[in-house]
Amino acid sequence: xxxxxxIESPVIKLTNSxxxxxxxxxxxxxxxxxxxxxxxxxxxxxxxHIVIAVSGGKDSTSLLYLIKKIVGERKDIKITALAxxxxxxxxxxxxxEFLKGFCKKLKVNLKIVSYKEEFGKSLDEILKTYKGIxxxxxxxxxxxxxxxxAKELKATKLATGHNLDDEAQSIMMNYCRxxxxxxxxxxxxxxxxxxxxxIPRIKPLYFLTEKEVTSYAFLKGLMDNFKECPNSQQAYRxxxxxxINDLELKIPGTKHSxxxxxxxxxPLLKEEYSKDSKLIKSCLKCMExxxxxxxxxxxxxxxxxxx
Amino acid sequence: xxxxxxIESPVIKLTNSxxxxxxxxxxxxxxxxxxxxxxxxxxxxxxxHIVIAVSGGKDSTSLLYLIKKIVGERKDIKITALAxxxxxxxxxxxxxEFLKGFCKKLKVNLKIVSYKEEFGKSLDEILKTYKGIxxxxxxxxxxxxxxxxAKELKATKLATGHNLDDEAQSIMMNYCRxxxxxxxxxxxxxxxxxxxxxIPRIKPLYFLTEKEVTSYAFLKGLMDNFKECPNSQQAYRxxxxxxINDLELKIPGTKHSxxxxxxxxxPLLKEEYSKDSKLIKSCLKCMExxxxxxxxxxxxxxxxxxx
Numbered sequence: 001x002x003x004x005x006x007i008e009s010p011v012i013k014l015t016n017s018x019x020x021x022x023x024x025x026x027x028x029x030x031x032x033x034x035x036x037x038x039x040x041x042x043x044x045x046x047x048x049h050i051v052i053a054v055s056g057g058k059d060s061t062s063l064l065y066l067i068k069k070i071v072g073e074r075k076d077i078k079i080t081a082l083a084x085x086x087x088x089x090x091x092x093x094x095x096x097e098f099l100k101g102f103c104k105k106l107k108v109n110l111k112i113v114s115y116k117e118e119f120g121k122s123l124d125e126i127l128k129t130y131k132g133i134x135x136x137x138x139x140x141x142x143x144x145x146x147x148x149x150a151k152e153l154k155a156t157k158l159a160t161g162h163n164l165d166d167e168a169q170s171i172m173m174n175y176c177r178x179x180x181x182x183x184x185x186x187x188x189x190x191x192x193x194x195x196x197x198x199i200p201r202i203k204p205l206y207f208l209t210e211k212e213v214t215s216y217a218f219l220k221g222l223m224d225n226f227k228e229c230p231n232s233q234q235a236y237r238x239x240x241x242x243x244i245n246d247l248e249l250k251i252p253g254t255k256h257s258x259x260x261x262x263x264x265x266x267p268l269l270k271e272e273y274s275k276d277s278k279l280i281k282s283c284l285k286c287m288e289x290x291x292x293x294x295x296x297x298x299x300x301x302x303x304x305x306x307x
Numbered sequence: 308x309x310x311x312x313x314i315e316s317p318v319i320k321l322t323n324s325x326x327x328x329x330x331x332x333x334x335x336x337x338x339x340x341x342x343x344x345x346x347x348x349x350x351x352x353x354x355x356h357i358v359i360a361v362s363g364g365k366d367s368t369s370l371l372y373l374i375k376k377i378v379g380e381r382k383d384i385k386i387t388a389l390a391x392x393x394x395x396x397x398x399x400x401x402x403x404e405f406l407k408g409f410c411k412k413l414k415v416n417l418k419i420v421s422y423k424e425e426f427g428k429s430l431d432e433i434l435k436t437y438k439g440i441x442x443x444x445x446x447x448x449x450x451x452x453x454x455x456x457a458k459e460l461k462a463t464k465l466a467t468g469h470n471l472d473d474e475a476q477s478i479m480m481n482y483c484r485x486x487x488x489x490x491x492x493x494x495x496x497x498x499x500x501x502x503x504x505x506i507p508r509i510k511p512l513y514f515l516t517e518k519e520v521t522s523y524a525f526l527k528g529l530m531d532n533f534k535e536c537p538n539s540q541q542a543y544r545x546x547x548x549x550x551i552n553d554l555e556l557k558i559p560g561t562k563h564s565x566x567x568x569x570x571x572x573x574p575l576l577k578e579e580y581s582k583d584s585k586l587i588k589s590c591l592k593c594m595e596x597x598x599x600x601x602x603x604x605x606x607x608x609x610x611x612x613x614x
Contacts, residue, residue, distance in 0.1 A: 174568075175564075175568045176561050178564040180568050180571050236558070243554060247483060247546060251546070254484075257482075260485045261483075264485070265487060265575065268575040268578075268579055269572070271575075272572075272575055
């Protein structure tokens with residue numbers, strides 16, 4: 001069997017169609033799909049300053065490489081990479097070293113923000129006393145810093161490396177836990193209009209599966225190995241991931257169908273749940289947007305980090 | 308451990324809360340929940356003629372028993388049981404015998420309509436030449452006859468025994484296959500306003516799990532055994548059933564959450580997809596409602612049954 005588009009031998013079988021592609025055709029297909037997502041959903045505008053959330057993983061590394069490739073030559077667009085140093089020994093230190101080299105090669109400014117500097121303690125130090133699930137506190141602190149630092153950098157967009165698998169999982173998690181209002185905040189372009197407290201988020205890898213992004217990162221030689229976070233404990237997401245992967249194996253195209261179903265109802269969800277967004281307050285302590293009087297980050301700072 | 312509500316020993320653990328109930332408290336809980344569904348969703352109105360689709364299975368037998376118990380004494384409400392005799396040897400003949408006795412005991416009129424009389428061939432005869440999936444053709448013919456015969460009986464409601472598991476499966480099947488327009492036709496009360504071609508459908512067992520309905524049928528002694536259809540081949544539904552049951556085991560309450568998420572967006576779906584309902588035509592051959600020029604039943608009659 002040869003590649004669907006040329007005579008080379010294929011390296012990958014696409015998941016939502018019975019098509020196999022060779023390395024070069026797969027890379028073309030992948031990049032075309034990212035460009036199409038950017039253009040269909042108007043993810044990038046004139047004069048944008050795109051801050052790209054990077055971790056050194058396959059998703060955000062591919063994203064950074066591609067945004068630089070696609071709009072890096074445009075004079076009106078500025079690109080900055082933003083990495084969060086949670087302070088995880090034997091993990092984040094290594095990926096930050098990789099990122100420094102990678103950004104230097106790409107000629108992209110890299111801004112590193114650490115929990116230690118911002119909150120006074122690294123995640124390793126926090127976890128000495130905090131006995132809850134690490135991802136719970138770390139997710140809150142990381143999202144807080146990404147939004148806050150992107151604003152300080154005067155970003156007009158915050159780009160993240162979420163892929164189709166991530167999105168299908170989030171959609172199903174919200175559906176199976178009856179969190180529909182939270183689903184309204186998903187999608188390839190998110191953010192609340194005319195609320196300057198939030199930097200709009202864009203997900204250019206939205207329509208590419210995890211398998212495709214991983215293949216792209218390795219076939220392009222962007223990285224030669226990767227390590228998963230040693231603290232990762234996402235029990236619920238893992239259940240849903242397994243369930244979706246299992247169904248995708250039996251019925252190829254399921255992940256795409258889930259995301260397409262979601263995109264069909266997303267305008268309805270946004271309309272319905274935007275009433276709630278008017279209720280978003282500013283935290284009395286840090287002034288960042290939040291749903292309560294005091295935001296979760298400030299509560300963690302008081303009850304966990306300072307204690 | 309004793310029953311949550313009294314001192315008897317429990318017979319069943321509810322699925323969406325950590326509560327165990329004894330036989331008598333479970334039956335009270337079950338019946339109260341059916342009454343609440345009927346009242347919350349206004350499933351039954353004054354002067355209704357409720358035609359109940361019965362098969363002799365645990366769901367529709369419990370439904371028939373309960374509708375008779377709840378509104379059977381009301382002078383303004385008429386109840387008729389409607390059974391479809393597909394003509395499946397060693398299966399339907401037995402359940403029809405059971406139904407005749409059961410309806411006689413309950414003093415409910417039973418109307419039996421057969422494929423043989425209506426279409427000229429029994430399902431067994433049809434399947435001698437039709438080599439597709441039996442449920443595909445049988446589902447189309449059965450739904451056609453239920454709607455048509457309910458209309459002939461001058462029903463104002465057609466009640467079916469769908470339970471929470473059935474609904475959660477249908478919701479997920481539509482989501483995972485990107486059939487959102489079809490989802491808009493689900494819910495405890497369905498039907499298109501002011502379209503007399505459709506008899507509104509009601510599902511009083513909507514909020515009870517399959518486990519609960521099965522337990523109710525056996526604890527009340529409504530039936531002492533049951534048989535599944537020998538032709539059943541619902542590959543996709545079985546995949547989804549397995550997936551949801553697996554998730555429910557890990558995270559109890561998942562089925563309820565799926566249905567609650569769905570009910571939250573159902574008004575939005577109905578609004579969005581009701582545009583389509585205006586496009587519903589009448590079949591040029593039989594005048595029954597359909598989306599094409601000729602309905603699926605008439606196509607099956609021409610291409611499969613008469614051939």
